[in-house]
Ligand SMILES: Cc1cc2nc3c(=O)[nH]c(=O)nc-3n(C[C@H](O)[C@H](O)[C@H](O)COP(=O)(O)O)c2cc1C
């Protein structure tokens with residue numbers, strides 16, 4: 001429970017931030033998929049810590065090894081095991097809080113649930129675990145690529161610096177050109193300067209990652225509880241520090257009338273299309289063939305380099321001061337994580353949909 005995700009394309013992750021390493025088992029990846037290790041490496045590089053001045057300075061190369069499930073460059077249909085070793089843990093930085101709870105991190109809730117405190121870094125609750133998800137997500141992306149499906153995310157907001165343009169008006173190929181991963185160069189510079197300033201003031205800040213999936217065929221998703229947007233929402237809300245998810249017109253849509261919000265159908269070369277896409281590519285929990293787009297809100301990082309009020313395991317009031325290497329803002333590194341989780345949902349539903357209709 002709690003460590004696995006997906007139904008057919010199913011992943012289980014393991015490992016802690018300051019343990020020996022972490023990894024993932026993917027069970028259900030179809031046989032015959034060409035493995036592109038260089039691509040998996042690239043994806044991990046986009047997420048790894050220590051990549052710029054606006055991320056945590058922990059230096060992990062996040063080199064991975066595939067242990068099973070691949071033979072002569074192709075998946076065999078058996079479980080794929082992947083490991084990434086930890087090489088730069090500095091657990092000493094956490095000895096001073098070994099019995100204290102950092103406000104708004106998971107120290108207190110994990111202790112309440114398990115009665116055990118792995119105080120080496122955030123343990124299992126550290127976003128280090130998302131390296132395993134990105135490795136699995138890369139394989140899901142390789143599978144989706146065969147079906148012409150792409151998933152691309154970018155940073156659209158940091159604090160109150162907001163990119164007002166919709167994704168349709170942006171050149172998303174520019175996202176990787178800067179360290180904050182915002183495709184608008186000018187806005188990116190503002191965001192970077194802002195995060196750097198917040199970091200220097202020993203504080204942290206939140207932001208929004210936007211994501212678009214293109215080429216998703218109509219018909220993915222289940223009609224009632226496992227609606228495609230519910231699955232995407234769960235995937236996104238399972239990422240550390242996520243506080244909000246909205247898809248399509250989202251919360252802004254409430255300001256519109258039905259006459260404006262409805263997406264009119266038309267035919268293009270015999271194919272059903274919609275003129276607008278307020279539905280975000282999903283209607284009745286099922287994809288309609290249009291782009292699927294959504295936003296994910298991340299809170300400011302909990303560990304700040306300032307004294308904060310807290311309590312310890314003995315129930316005494318204490319002061320907690322941040323130490324160690326932490327992200328001043330998670331969104332630059334969250335971009336590949338959001339993409340990975342979206343790719344896992346879509347790969348899973350692509351395989352599920354094959355059981356829906358005899359002719360698919
Ligand atoms: C990419 C990424 C990097 C993160 N880095 C840090 C960090 O350096 N320090 C920290 O306190 N929290 C960091 N977080 C957030 C914590 O992992 C998260 O707050 C914690 O697991 C508690 O979960 P919750 O915030 O979802 O309740 C990061 C999250 C992500 C997605």
Ligand SMILES: C=C(O[C@@H]1CC(C(=O)O)=C[C@@H](OP(=O)(O)O)[C@H]1O)C(=O)O
Nearest residue numbers: 017049056058121122126127128325326
């Ligand atoms: C190491 C990574 O990021 C970490 C995410 C994280 C957290 O609390 O989420 C806290 C910091 O590390 P630690 O687990 O040592 O406290 C970050 O450096 C990584 O993403 O690979």
